[in-house]
Amino acid sequence: MSVWIIALNTFKEAVRDKILYVLTVFAILLILVSRGIGWVSYGGELTVTTDLGLMAIWLFGALIAIFIGTGMIYKEIDKRTLYTILSKPINRWQFVLGKYFGLLLTIYVNLAVLTAVFFGYLAMVGAPVTLALGQALALTFVEMTVVTALAIFFSSASTPVLSAIFTFLLFTIGQLTKWVVDLGSVLQQSAPWAEKMLLALYRVMPNLHNFNIRQEAVQAHELHKALAISPGETLNVVLYGLSYTAALLLAAIFVFRRRNF
Amino acid sequence: MTIAADANESAIRTRALRMVYHPGLMQRSKVALHSLNLDVPRASIYGFLGQNGAGKTSTIKILVALQMASAGRAWIMGTDVIHPAARQHIGFMPENPYFYEYLTAIETLVFYGKLSGMHGPSLTKKADALIEQFGLKQSRNTRMGEFSKGMRQRLGLAQAVLHEPAVVILDEPMSGLDPLGRRDIRNEILALRDRGCTVFFSSHILGDVADICDRVCIIHKGQHVAEGPISALLNQKVVEVEMAFSGIGPEGLPRLAEQARRAWHDGRLYRLLAADDDEALRLRAEAEAGGGTLRAMIPHHESLEEYFVRVTGEEGELKLLLDRAAEAASKKNAPVEGEKAAEAEEGAPAP
Structure with a gap:
């Protein structure tokens, strides 16, 4: 119950943050101008429109998580609003989860709005609105649970600036993990230790590349496929995302429980 | 020394409470509290006094679970403060309370009420009653961002007493208030005591403390140097x-x-x-x-202020030195017994 009360309050706080609207407006603008970019691009203009729209939703979702999430817990400490909350009969883990779910709710509502704008726009310009696109967006939603957990983890331990840097860094590395493995394979012969190190890095870092099936989703229509990836693969990716999120939240709770304010 | 708290005896009890801050590598640790023992009787107003940096806020933060003591234990109404259940008995107002600026006064109280386990129309009714009682009726739907310091202080007290806790802990409740604001807070503290609530508060305004407190405790450099009813402490000559x-x-x-x-x-x-x-x-x-x-x-x-200056001045320093020397000597003479006692304290169940 306390988690929900704090989550709802966090949602109220986040929807009053101007940066949310700035980012949302930019995302909508990007979706709307994607047709124009499609006209001047090589290849099918509707494909480019769809591709850019998916990317805009993903990118701006992540930016909201980073910009709002990384300051979330620190702000409570800095403004001392935390004092009156933690003195109530609640556990610290409830506070951390409340902040997390509140921010996630904000991001989901935002992504839902962007998805509605995106699908509406696709229908308007005559591009196909497929199940594969829905699948790609669903995995974007799951990816945001991981990115939000990253932001909350760093926010529970550090200042907003450092949290934003770390979260952005891990978010970027997370997109490149596939290349980390490829690089390891290349180095297998010349530097086996480097391969082992890269493999360890691959296992620890959030493998956000797993959630990126946007290209496959755009091509699914042309290839006459209903889904971008199989349901089994989708389930694996979802389970990975949820497990990674749970681990990050446990780490955030562990750090936050030990802090003195 | 026994560590087990008698649930019927004290509203707040601490035993051998110690707080050490470690600022970081290459910096010396700072001992904020040295083995502090407190027994705050139920249904009393208890003033907790000390100079800046004496350890008042550290003690309060341990009691409300914002900080974890380095050693020792504390109980509120017989429940160890490390359990969230202890906070069901507490209403807390920090020094210069801050609230979410985007919430209105009524939303703020409802939010805190829900966190304290209240809900439904009875919560809104109680919140409205407190808003009226604390003279904030005109500002019921005003956002906290527009509240003055005095108004925030009054709302801070309202959120602390909303769930009718047995113990109200106030950190510098009168700081920065005008005379009228101070009078209102003072009257509210007296009313709380009359309703059977225990009020534990720290303050620098010794006149207010002398007017309303049943007992006071003065701490100096993390150690208590005087405790008791004001009339018994002050020189009657x-x-x-x-x-x-x-x-x-x-x-x-x-x-x-x-x-x-x-x-x-x-x-x-x-x-x-x-x-x-x-x-x-x-x-x-x-x-x-x-x-x-x-x-x-x-x-x-002798006034409380004169007494305060006396016990936190040279006399207090001397008492601290003697206490610490006695503590060191007893540890040196009976290390085995001391260790056993500490082990017994560690293992004692929460009352």
């Missing part, structure tokens, strides 16, 4: 006698001015301060011989 005479002009009487501790004309009466009763009688006779007529004679006893 007359420490000064003030007299006022008419019939003596602003120029005064030179002999009186030389003998008195202080002599001055306040524009209406000539006033003298004598060190004790005997000196007062002597000065009175001389003043009357010089044409003065006695209008008032007021014996002054």
Whole structure:
């Protein structure tokens, strides 16, 4: 119950943050101008429109998580609003989860709005609105649970600036993990230790590349496929995302429980 | 020393409470609390006094679970403060309370009420009643961002008492308030005690403390140097006698001015301060011989402020040194017993 009360309050706080609207407006603008970019691009203009729209939703979702999430817990400490909350009969883990779910709710509502704008726009310009696109967006939603957990983890331990840097860094590395493995394979012969190190890095870092099936989703229509990836693969990716999120939240709770304010 | 708390005895109890801050590598640790023992009786107003940095806020933060003690234990109404259930008994107002600026006064109280386990129409009704009681009715739907410091302080107290806790802990509740605001908070503290609530508060405003507290504890450098009812702590001897005479002009009487501790004309009466009763009688006779007529004679006893200065000054330093020396000596003489006692304390179940 306390988690929900704090989550709802966090949602109220986040929807009053101007940066949310700035980012949302930019995302909508990007979706709307994607047709124009499609006209001047090589290849099918509707494909480019769809591709850019998916990317805009993903990118701006992540930016909201980073910009709002990384300051979330620190702000409570800095403004001392935390004092009156933690003195109530609640556990610290409830506070951390409340902040997390509140921010996630904000991001989901935002992504839902962007998805509605995106699908509406696709229908308007005559591009196909497929199940594969829905699948790609669903995995974007799951990816945001991981990115939000990253932001909350760093926010529970550090200042907003450092949290934003770390979260952005891990978010970027997370997109490149596939290349980390490829690089390891290349180095297998010349530097086996480097391969082992890269493999360890691959296992620890959030493998956000797993959630990126946007290209496959755009091509699914042309290839006459209903889904971008199989349901089994989708389930694996979802389970990975949820497990990674749970681990990050446990780490955030562990750090936050030990802090003195 | 026993560590187990008697649930029926104290509203707040601490045993061997110690707090050490570790600022970071290459920096010396700072001991904020040295083995603090407190017993705050139920349904009383308990003033917790000390200079800046004495350890007041550290103690309060441990009691409300914002900090974890480095050693020792604390109980609220018999429940160890490390359990969230202890906070069901607490209402807490921090120094200069801050609230979410985007929430209105009523939303703020409802939010805190829900966190305290309240819900439904009874919560809104209670929140509205408190808003009215604390004179915030006009600002019920005003966002906290527009609240003045005094208004925030009053709402801070309202959120602390909303769920009718048995213990209310206030950190500097009167700081920065105007006289009217201070009077309101003082009256509310008295009303809380009359309803059977225990009020534990820290303050620098010793006049307010002396007016309303049943007991006080003074801590100095993390250790308590005095504790008890104010009347029992203060020196009951007359420490000064003030007299006022008419019939003596602003120029005064030179002999009186030389003998008195202080002599001055306040524009209406000539006033003298004598060190004790005997000196007062002597000065009175001389003043009357010089044409003065006695209008008032007021014996002054030691004030809480004077007592505070005394016990946190040289006298307090000496007591600390002696206490620490005695503690060190007892540890040195009986290390085995000390360790056993510490182990027993560690293993003692929460009452």
